[in-house]
Amino acid sequence: MIKKVSSFALLLLIMSLQLSPFMAAAFGSNPPSPSLNSVNPVGGPTTLRGWFLIVQDVVGWLFTIAIIVGVAALIIAGIIYITSAGGTRSQTAGKMVVYAIVGIAIAALAWAIVNLVGRFFVTRPLV
Numbered sequence: 217m218i219k220k221v222s223s224f225a226l227l228l229l230i231m232s233l234q235l236s237p238f239m240a241a242a243f244g245s246n247p248p249s250p251s252l253n254s255v256n257p258v259g260g261p262t263t264l265r266g267w268f269l270i271v272q273d274v275v276g277w278l279f280t281i282a283i284i285v286g287v288a289a290l291i292i293a294g295i296i297y298i299t300s301a302g303g304t305r306s307q308t309a310g311k312m313v314v315y316a317i318v319g320i321a322i323a324a325l326a327w328a329i330v331n332l333v334g335r336f337f338v339t340r341p342l343v
Contacts, residue, residue: 246312268333268334268337271330272330272331272334275326275327275330276327278323278325278326279323279324280307281325282319282320282323283320283323285319286316286317286319286323287320288310289312289315289316289319290316290317291312292312293310293312293313293316294309294310294313296308296309296312297309297310297313
């Protein structure tokens with residue numbers, strides 16, 4: 217059973233890696249505009265706004281990773297629940313679903329807090 221779930225998870229990983237060039241091409245080949253003058257191109261932020269933009273980018277990437285892992289956990293928990301046939305593994309799958317939903321909610325809350333603080337502080341001139 218676990219071998220089937222792990223092979224299915226491996227198949228999903230391989231499929232997602234094969235689709236990554238197409239997703240990257242969808243963003244286009246235009247480089248990002250250098251209009252953000254708060255980050256020194258040599259390396260390192262020079263203002264509080266620059267630091268916050270770095271934190272905001274990191275939290276955005278972590279949020280994306282958390283959503284992917286949460287959805288994968290929901291899919292795996294669903295497979296375990298379906299194949300458990302009402303045994304004790306169904307309780308484990310139920311707990312996995314709850315933990316995955318709580319994890320996604322915490323990640324969404326962290327992302328919302330960082331973006332709310334960003335809109336409040338970064339849009340105003342910082343001293």
